[in-house]
Amino acid sequence: MNRFMAVARGVAWRQIHNFTHNPAFLLPSIIFPLFFFTAFAGGLSSVSNAPGFDFPTGYTAFQFVFVLLQSAAFGGVFTGFSVAADFERGFARRLMLAAPNRLGILAGYLLAGVVRALIVGVLLFAVALVVGMQVDGGAVDLFGLIALALIVNLIAALFAFGVAFRLRTIQAGPAMQMPVFLILFFAPVYVPLALLSGWVESLAKINPFTALVEGGRDLISGQSFDVVFAYGLAFALAAVFTVWCVRGLRKAEAAG
Amino acid sequence: MTSDNGIEVDGLVREFKGGVRAVDGIHFRVEPGEIYGFLGPNGAGKSTTVLMLTTLLPPTAGTARVAGHDIVREGAQVREAIGAALQEAALDPLLTGREHLRLQTTLHGLPKPERLRRGTELLERVGLADAADRKVGGYSGGMKRRLDLALALVHSPRILFLDEPTTGLDPQSRSDLWEEVGRLAREDGVTVMLTTQYLEEADALAGRVGIIDQGRIVAEGTPDALKAEVGRPSLEVIPADKSGCDRLATVLARFGPPVEAPDGAVAVRLERGADGLADVVRALDAESVGIEHFQLHSPSLDDVFLAKTGHKLEVEEGAGPDTAEREAIPA
Amino acid sequence: MTTLLGQVGEMARRSITQTLRQPALIVPPILFPLCLLAVNVGGLDAATKLPGFPTDSYLDFAIAIPFMQGALFAAINAGSSLARDVETGFLKRLALTPMQRAALLLGNLGGVMTVAALSSLIYLGVGFAAGLEVAAGVGGVLVLVVLAFLVALGFAAVGAFVGLRAGSAEAVQGLFPVFFVFLFLSSQALPRPLIEQEWFRTIATWNPVSYMLEGIRSVVITGWDDVALQRGFAVSIVLCVLGIAGASRALRTRLVRT
Numbered sequence: 001m002n003r004f005m006a007v008a009r010g011v012a013w014r015q016i017h018n019f020t021h022n023p024a025f026l027l028p029s030i031i032f033p034l035f036f037f038t039a040f041a042g043g044l045s046s047v048s049n050a051p052g053f054d055f056p057t058g059y060t061a062f063q064f065v066f067v068l069l070q071s072a073a074f075g076g077v078f079t080g081f082s083v084a085a086d087f088e089r090g091f092a093r094r095l096m097l098a099a100p101n102r103l104g105i106l107a108g109y110l111l112a113g114v115v116r117a118l119i120v121g122v123l124l125f126a127v128a129l130v131v132g133m134q135v136d137g138g139a140v141d142l143f144g145l146i147a148l149a150l151i152v153n154l155i156a157a158l159f160a161f162g163v164a165f166r167l168r169t170i171q172a173g174p175a176m177q178m179p180v181f182l183i184l185f186f187a188p189v190y191v192p193l194a195l196l197s198g199w200v201e202s203l204a205k206i207n208p209f210t211a212l213v214e215g216g217r218d219l220i221s222g223q224s225f226d227v228v229f230a231y232g233l234a235f236a237l238a239a240v241f242t243v244w245c246v247r248g249l250r251k252a253e254a255a256g
Numbered sequence: 257m258t259s260d261n262g263i264e265v266d267g268l269v270r271e272f273k274g275g276v277r278a279v280d281g282i283h284f285r286v287e288p289g290e291i292y293g294f295l296g297p298n299g300a301g302k303s304t305t306v307l308m309l310t311t312l313l314p315p316t317a318g319t320a321r322v323a324g325h326d327i328v329r330e331g332a333q334v335r336e337a338i339g340a341a342l343q344e345a346a347l348d349p350l351l352t353g354r355e356h357l358r359l360q361t362t363l364h365g366l367p368k369p370e371r372l373r374r375g376t377e378l379l380e381r382v383g384l385a386d387a388a389d390r391k392v393g394g395y396s397g398g399m400k401r402r403l404d405l406a407l408a409l410v411h412s413p414r415i416l417f418l419d420e421p422t423t424g425l426d427p428q429s430r431s432d433l434w435e436e437v438g439r440l441a442r443e444d445g446v447t448v449m450l451t452t453q454y455l456e457e458a459d460a461l462a463g464r465v466g467i468i469d470q471g472r473i474v475a476e477g478t479p480d481a482l483k484a485e486v487g488r489p490s491l492e493v494i495p496a497d498k499s500g501c502d503r504l505a506t507v508l509a510r511f512g513p514p515v516e517a518p519d520g521a522v523a524v525r526l527e528r529g530a531d532g533l534a535d536v537v538r539a540l541d542a543e544s545v546g547i548e549h550f551q552l553h554s555p556s557l558d559d560v561f562l563a564k565t566g567h568k569l570e571v572e573e574g575a576g577p578d579t580a581e582r583e584a585i586p587a
Numbered sequence: 588m589t590t591l592l593g594q595v596g597e598m599a600r601r602s603i604t605q606t607l608r609q610p611a612l613i614v615p616p617i618l619f620p621l622c623l624l625a626v627n628v629g630g631l632d633a634a635t636k637l638p639g640f641p642t643d644s645y646l647d648f649a650i651a652i653p654f655m656q657g658a659l660f661a662a663i664n665a666g667s668s669l670a671r672d673v674e675t676g677f678l679k680r681l682a683l684t685p686m687q688r689a690a691l692l693l694g695n696l697g698g699v700m701t702v703a704a705l706s707s708l709i710y711l712g713v714g715f716a717a718g719l720e721v722a723a724g725v726g727g728v729l730v731l732v733v734l735a736f737l738v739a740l741g742f743a744a745v746g747a748f749v750g751l752r753a754g755s756a757e758a759v760q761g762l763f764p765v766f767f768v769f770l771f772l773s774s775q776a777l778p779r780p781l782i783e784q785e786w787f788r789t790i791a792t793w794n795p796v797s798y799m800l801e802g803i804r805s806v807v808i809t810g811w812d813d814v815a816l817q818r819g820f821a822v823s824i825v826l827c828v829l830g831i832a833g834a835s836r837a838l839r840t841r842l843v844r845t
Contacts, residue, residue: 028764035764039771043791046783050633174611182622190630200629311845312682331845335683344676350605362597363684391608407680 598694
C-alpha cells in the first residue's frame with residue numbers, strides 16, 4: 001500500500017508540476033472554459049426569454065453548470081493526452097519498470113487530473129461570481145455540484161486513459177476528444193431538455209450526460225435533485241470506464 | 257581557371273544577428289571536375305558557406321562565382337548550373353519518389369516528353385526504381401538520400417553541392433552514395449563540393465580538402481599532403497616484460513624521437529615513416545626484446561585538425577567512422 | 588522555362604495530392620461543422636420564438652456557420668502545409684528551381700480551396716436535405732457559394748501567412764483558438780439586435796466575422812439584402828487582399844534567393 005501511494009504521489013506530482021509550470025498546458029485549460037462561459041452566458045443570454053425557458057436562477061448559472069462539467073470532462077481528456085505522450089516518448093515504460101503495482105501509476109494520473117479540474121473549477125466559479133452569477137443552492141448543493149464535476153472529470157479521464165493505453169500515441173488525441181465532445185454537445189447545452197426539438201432532443205434524452213448536467217443545474221438553483229439517480233449514474237459510468245481503463249492498462253503492460 | 261563548372265570564393269563573410277560571424281572571410285577555389293571536401297565540426301560554417309554558394313543566403317561581404325556567375329548578381333544563372341542536396345533531405349512524405357521527380361522536372365522546365373524519361377532514368381540510377389511509387393514517408397534514410405541526389409541531378413547540373421550527404425546513414429548506404437558521387441565526377445565531369453564532418457568521407461572521396469573551423473579555413477590541400485604536414489607516423493610498443501620499458505626505449509630511440517605514450521608503452525615518431533618498420537622489428541629481434549603489442553599510428557585528418565586548431569574534430573558518438581587510422585600489427 | 592501557369596498547376600497538383608492522402612484534412616472540415624450545425628439547430632430552435640428573430644427556422648439562420656468553420660479549417664490546413672515545407676527544408680529545394688513565388692502560394696492554396704469548395708457543396712446539400720430554403724433562389728445560392736469561397740480563401744491566406752512567418756506547424760495550430768474566439772464573439776448564434784449583453788453586442792458589431800455570416804445568411808433568410816451582401820463581400824475581399832499580401836511578403840522573406 002505504501003508503494004502504491006508513493007507511486008501515485010510521484011506520478012501525480014510530475015503531472016501537476018508540468019501543468020502548473022508550463023503555460024502551454026496551463027493557459028488553454030483555463031482560457032477555454034472561461035471563453036466558453038463568456039460566449040454562452042454573454043452571447044446567448046436572451047435565449048432565456050424564449051417561451052418555456054424555465055430556470056429561475058438565471059442564464060449565467062444555467063451555462064456555468066454546463067461549462068464547469070465541460071471543463072472537468074476536457075480536463076480528463078487533456079490528462080489522457082499526457083498519458084499518450086508519455087507512452088510515445090517512452091517515459092511510460094520507465095514508470096512501469098519502476099512501479100511494482102501499475103495501478104499506482106493510474107491513480108497518480110487520475111489524482112493529477114482531479115487537481116487540475118479543481119484549479120480550473122475554482123477559477124471559473126470565481127469569475128462567474130464576479131460577473132454576478134446567482135446561486136440559489138446552499139453549501140451542500142454546491143458541494144454536491146463540485147463532487148459531480150470531479151466524478152465527470154474521473155469518467156472522462158478513465159475513458160481517455162483507456163484509449164491512450166491501447167493506442168499509445170499522441171495521434172490518439174482525436175479519438176479521445178471527439179467522443180467526449182459529442183457526448184457533451186448532444187446534451188441540453190443552450191436550453192433545458194424540455195425546449196430541445198427533433199432528433200437532438202431524442203439523443204439528449206438517452207445521453208447519460210444530460211442527467212448529470214440537469215442534475216448540476218438543479219443543485220445550483222436549489223431545486224429538487226434526484227441524488228440517487230444522478231450520482232448512481234455517475235458512479236456507474238465511472239465503474240464502467242474503470243474496467244475499460246484497467247483493461248487498457250493490462251494491454252499496455254503486455255505490449256511492453 | 258575556365259569557370260564553366262568551377263567555384264571561386266574570395267573573402268566570403270556571413271554575419272548573423274548579434275555579430276556572430278558564421279563564415280569569416282574564406283578564400284578557396286574548386287577546379288572544374290574536382291571533388292572538393294569541406295571538412296569541419298558542427299557549427300564551423302560549412303552549411304552556411306553552401307547556402308551562400310547555392311544563392312539561398314546572401315553573403316554579408318566578399319564575392320564568389322559559381323559556374324562563372326556571381327552568386328549575388330546572377331543568382332538565377334547560378335541555380336540553373338547547380339544541383340544541391342542540402343543538410344535536410346527536404347522531401348514531401350506524402351508524395352512518391354516518382355511524383356517528386358515529376359514536380360522537379362516540371363519546375364526545371366524540362367519539356368513534357370523529357371520529364372518521364374528523365375525521372376525514370378534517375379530513379380534507376382539511384383536504385384529506387386522499385387520503390388518509385390511508394391510514398392517517401394515510408395523510405396529509409398538511405399533511400400531518402402538517394403532520392404535527394406536524384407532530384408539534385410534532374411537538370412544535369414555542372415556543379416553539385418552535397419551538404420553532409422551521408423550523416424545518419426548505415427555503412428552500406430554511405431558506400432553506395434560515395435560510389436555514385438565518385439562516378440559523377442569521373443564519368444560525367446561534374447564538379448562536386450562536399451561538406452562533411454567525417455574524416456573517412458573526406459579521405460575517400462575528396463581530391464582536395466579544405467578544413468574549416470569557426471568560420472575560417474585553417475588548412476587546404478590533398479589529404480596526403482595535409483597529413484604529411486603534421487608529421488610522420490608514430491609507433492607505439494608495449495613490452496612483454498613490463499619492466500623492460502627502458503631497454504625498449506633505448507632500441508626505439510635509434511629510429512626517431514620519443515613521443516607521448518600511455519603508461520607501460522613506448523612511442524617514437526619514425527623518421528623514415530612506415531618504411532622503417534621492418535628495421536624496427538629486426539632491431540627488437542636482435543636485442544631479444546619481447547613485445548606484447550605493436551601499433552603503427554598514421555596521422556589522420558583529425559591530427560591535421562588538432563595541429564591547426566588545437567582541438568579535435570568532434571563527431572557524434574557512433575555516427576561516423578573512427579577518427580584515426582590505426583593499423584594494429586599482432587606481436 | 589515553365590510558365591507561371593504551369594508552375595501553379597504543378598504546385599496545385601501537389602497540394603491536392605497531399606490533401607487527398609490525409610483523410611484528417613478532409614473529414615473534420617466536413618463532419619465537424621455539420622455536427623455542430625445539428626447540435627445548434629436542435630438546441631437553439633427555441634430561440635426562433637424570441638420576438639424579432641428574423642426567421643422561424645433556426646436552420647436557415649445557422650447554415651452560415653459551417654461555412655465559417657470550414658474556412659477556419661482551411662486556414663489551419665493551408666498554414667500547416669506551408670509551415671511543414673519550411674520545417675522540412677522543402678522550401679529550400681523549391682527555391683533552387685526556377686519556380687516563381689506566386690506559383691508556390693497559389694498552388695498551395697489550391698488543395699485547401701478544393702476541400703473548402705467541396706465542403707461548401709456538402710453543407711448546402713445537407714442543408715437542403717434538412718429543409719433549408721434559400722429566399723434568393725438559385726441566384727442566391729450561386730452568390731452564397733462565391734461569398735463562401737472568398738471567405739475560405741481569405742482565411743486560408745491568413746493561415747498561409749502565419750505558416751510562412753512562423754515556419755512552425757505548432758504555431759499554426761495555435762491559430763485555431765484565436766479564430767474560434769472570433770467566430771464565437773460574433774452574431775453566429777443570435778442576430779446582433781437580440782444579443783442582450785451590451786459588451787458582447789459591441790464586440791460582435793466590430794467583429795468582421797459577423798458581416799461574413801450576415802452576408803451569407805442574408806441570401807437565405809431575406810433574399811437580396813444589398814447592404815448585408817456588400818458588407819459581406821467587402822470584408823471577405825479585404826481579408827483576401829490582406830492575407831495574400833501578408834503571405835506573399837512572408838514568402839519573400841522565407842524564400843530567400845539572390
